[in-house]
Amino acid sequence: MHRLNRYLSTANHPLMTMFRALALSLLLGTLMSCQETRPVYTSLDEYPIYPHGDLGAKYTTEATTFKLWSPAVDAARVKLYREDSGDLAPMRVLDMEEIDGAWTAIAEGDMDEIYYTFQVKQNGTWQEEATDPYARAAGTNGTRGQVIDLADTNPEGWAQDTAPPLAAATDAILYELHVRDISLDPRANIEHPGKFLGLTERGTATNQGDATGLDHLIELGVTHVHLLPSFDYLSVNEAQTEEAQYNWGYDPQNYNVPEGSYSTNPRNGKVRVREFKQMVKALHDAGIRVVMDVVYNHTGKSADSHFQHLIPDYFYRFNEDGSFSNASGCGNEIASDRPMVRKYIRESLEYWVKEYHVDGFRFDLMAIHDIATMNEISQSLHALDSTILLYGEGWTAGDSPLPVEQRALKAHTPQLDRVAAFSDDLRDGLKGSVFNHEEQGFVSGAHGRDMSIRFGIVGSTFHPHVNYDSVNYSNEPWAKEPAQCINYVSCHDNHTLRDRLAISNPGDPPSYRSQMQRLALAIVLTSQGIPFLHAGSEMERTKNGDENSYKSGDGVNAIRYAGKRANKLTYNYVRGLIELRKQHPAFRLGSTEKITGHLEFAQTNDDQLVVYRIQDAPGDAWSDILVAFNGSGQAKRIELPEGSWTTVANGREVNPEGIGGEREEWTYVDGRSALILVR
Numbered sequence: 002m003h004r005l006n007r008y009l010s011t012a013n014h015p016l017m018t019m020f021r022a023l024a025l026s027l028l029l030g031t032l033m034s035c036q037e038t039r040p041v042y043t044s045l046d047e048y049p050i051y052p053h054g055d056l057g058a059k060y061t062t063e064a065t066t067f068k069l070w071s072p073a074v075d076a077a078r079v080k081l082y083r084e085d086s087g088d089l090a091p092m093r094v095l096d097m098e099e100i101d102g103a104w105t106a107i108a109e110g111d112m113d114e115i116y117y118t119f120q121v122k123q124n125g126t127w128q129e130e131a132t133d134p135y136a137r138a139a140g141t142n143g144t145r146g147q148v149i150d151l152a153d154t155n156p157e158g159w160a161q162d163t164a165p166p167l168a169a170a171t172d173a174i175l176y177e178l179h180v181r182d183i184s185l186d187p188r189a190n191i192e193h194p195g196k197f198l199g200l201t202e203r204g205t206a207t208n209q210g211d212a213t214g215l216d217h218l219i220e221l222g223v224t225h226v227h228l229l230p231s232f233d234y235l236s237v238n239e240a241q242t243e244e245a246q247y248n249w250g251y252d253p254q255n256y257n258v259p260e261g262s263y264s265t266n267p268r269n270g271k272v273r274v275r276e277f278k279q280m281v282k283a284l285h286d287a288g289i290r291v292v293m294d295v296v297y298n299h300t301g302k303s304a305d306s307h308f309q310h311l312i313p314d315y316f317y318r319f320n321e322d323g324s325f326s327n328a329s330g331c332g333n334e335i336a337s338d339r340p341m342v343r344k345y346i347r348e349s350l351e352y353w354v355k356e357y358h359v360d361g362f363r364f365d366l367m368a369i370h371d372i373a374t375m376n377e378i379s380q381s382l383h384a385l386d387s388t389i390l391l392y393g394e395g396w397t398a399g400d401s402p403l404p405v406e407q408r409a410l411k412a413h414t415p416q417l418d419r420v421a422a423f424s425d426d427l428r429d430g431l432k433g434s435v436f437n438h439e440e441q442g443f444v445s446g447a448h449g450r451d452m453s454i455r456f457g458i459v460g461s462t463f464h465p466h467v468n469y470d471s472v473n474y475s476n477e478p479w480a481k482e483p484a485q486c487i488n489y490v491s492c493h494d495n496h497t498l499r500d501r502l503a504i505s506n507p508g509d510p511p512s513y514r515s516q517m518q519r520l521a522l523a524i525v526l527t528s529q530g531i532p533f534l535h536a537g538s539e540m541e542r543t544k545n546g547d548e549n550s551y552k553s554g555d556g557v558n559a560i561r562y563a564g565k566r567a568n569k570l571t572y573n574y575v576r577g578l579i580e581l582r583k584q585h586p587a588f589r590l591g592s593t594e595k596i597t598g599h600l601e602f603a604q605t606n607d608d609q610l611v612v613y614r615i616q617d618a619p620g621d622a623w624s625d626i627l628v629a630f631n632g633s634g635q636a637k638r639i640e641l642p643e644g645s646w647t648t649v650a651n652g653r654e655v656n657p658e659g660i661g662g663e664r665e666e667w668t669y670v671d672g673r674s675a676l677i678l679v680r
């Protein structure tokens with residue numbers, strides 16, 4: 002989700018544009034019948050598809066070839082510049098010729114680091130210059146593309162860079178992070194705060210010796226860092242990065258270019274490309290994979306976007322009155338279902354995988370995309386690398402002209418091929434609805450949430466012990482396999498978990514709320530889907546009650562490492578749970594069949610108490626595991642199956658060697674606590 006409200010303009014009414022184009026074409030056809038005439042299209046659907054994968058600028062030392070697909074315009078040209086902005090005239094202007102369905106121009110000579118724009122002529126008028134949508138580099142603020150020799154951007158050892166192994170999608174432990182947040186705290190002692198390079202530094206720590214930055218992630222043990230939008234977005238002025246500016250980045254500008262404000266030099270396009278790769282390599286070397294949050298559902302600008310200037314109307318959906326439709330809540334929505342848009346998205350993702358070695362993608366407002374597009378993307382990317390993770394928000398932020406049955410909604414996850422959706426069922430079951438801040442959830446003692454918790458434990462799959470009529474938002478399983486379910490309790494949107502628990506439980510002492518936080522994270526990290534942690538939840542991160550910090554600045558958004566010390570119990574607990582999950586395949590059985598075969602729920606007759614048992618999990622050293630979650634404030638007695646049971650986790654610590662003495666027949670589960678026993 003994204004919180005920028007841009008008001009749409011109806012000035013560029015697509016039907017009017019089409020009508021004008023048609024009328025003019027007919028007129029020109031009559032007047033200039035002796036000259037070459039452009040084809041006339043009465044609908045965007047008639048546009049011919051360009052089949053090749055070479056749009057954009059293709060560099061060699063001898064010449065650079067520029068290609069633009071825009072079938073309905075009258076003419077196109079490339080302008081070459083020595084500077085990334087300013088009023089200096091272009092060093093060269095090349096007319097493009099339509100060859101094989103793409104406007105093409107060749108600039109002879111070595112064009113490395115030369116900036117460029119495209120410009121199209123429509124209705125007899127040259128439109129505004131715009132950045133090539135396929136641009137692989139750009140100067141300051143992305144207003145001009147840049148030709149670069151990509152080979153020149155590879156950090157040392159890049160050819161040998163490989164992602165750490167991932168045997169199954171449910172082995173992933175995701176950590177959702179804004180590039181800046183991890184390195185902003187001055188006490189983190191990081192040399193490049195707020196930059197891609199801030200995630201490459203090793204051996205950093207607070208003056209008290211607590212690991213920070215990349216070392217913190219290594220210590221915590223997560224398998225994937227999921228980065229908030231890191232492609233070039235609009236809202237931060239890259240010409241003034243020394244000034245206080247902050248944005249989440251859900252306002253895309255150049256999809257194939259890294260964000261300039263996270264680089265040490267936004268003007269030289271090679272720098273951001275190289276530093277992004279350095280970040281990926283440093284994370285890979287540290288045993289951590291990289292997921293990018295991608296926002297192909299809308300662009301930051303509408304009528305004056307690059308797409309609209311160069312390929313009018315084709316990339317967007319429109320209302321019947323000709324205004325931009327707005328399922329994104331940000332002023333427009335991308336028409337992923339059009340063949341050349343689908344191709345654009347697929348090629349962009351392939352590029353991030355091949356050029357930057359990215360290991361997965363999180364799709365913002367995924368239901369704005371059609372199911373066919375998501376499946377084509379999945380098949381194409383998984384052919385490149387079967388371990389790539391794909392997941393998204395299975396909802397929209399507003400209505401769309403795209404028919405509901407075509408949308409990649411959470412409820413349609415069974416139709417998606419190796420694509421997962423976020424479980425708002427578990428998220429809100431645990432803490433209460435994100436739309437009702439005072440509402441409590443299972444971990445704060447709410448009644449009637451036990452089936453939503455069971456649903457999360459089985460990763461939103463089918464299980465005979467889940468009564469689907471009692472799950473909060475879904476009345477049937479929506480994941481075919483647990484790898485299609487992202488389990489979480491908080492993310493960048495809405496309050497941090499700590500802030501939310503404070504708002505919804507104002508009468509409780511902080512120590513109770515810390516117990517609730519640990520219980521929520523214990524449920525997420527032991528459940529069968531793919532667990533997802535909002536950065537800092539392991540140290541009870543606060544944004545001081547700010548529920549929408551998309552531009553709230555560094556002060557609110559920075560991860561404060563003092564939290565590791567102040568909330569040491571919670572931090573060590575989460576670390577312990579991550580290690581427990583990694584060591585014990587029982588918590589990531591990986592298939593619906595194995596979950597129904599090895600995991601059974603106990604009848605507790607108490608909706609504040611969820612108890613389940615995993616027996617003979619394949620490959621696990623523990624053949625019998627009993628897990629209990631008590632959301633109430635009182636200790637509760639549970640009966641133990643036959644045998645002698647060792648506690649390996651309670652509400653305060655995780656210790657696979659055992660905590661306290663062995664138990665037989667029965668035991669207590671503390672209030673607001675998890676309890677894990679093994680036999």
Ligand code: CA
Pocket residue numbers: 142143233234235236237239254260261262
């Ligand atoms: Ca930018």
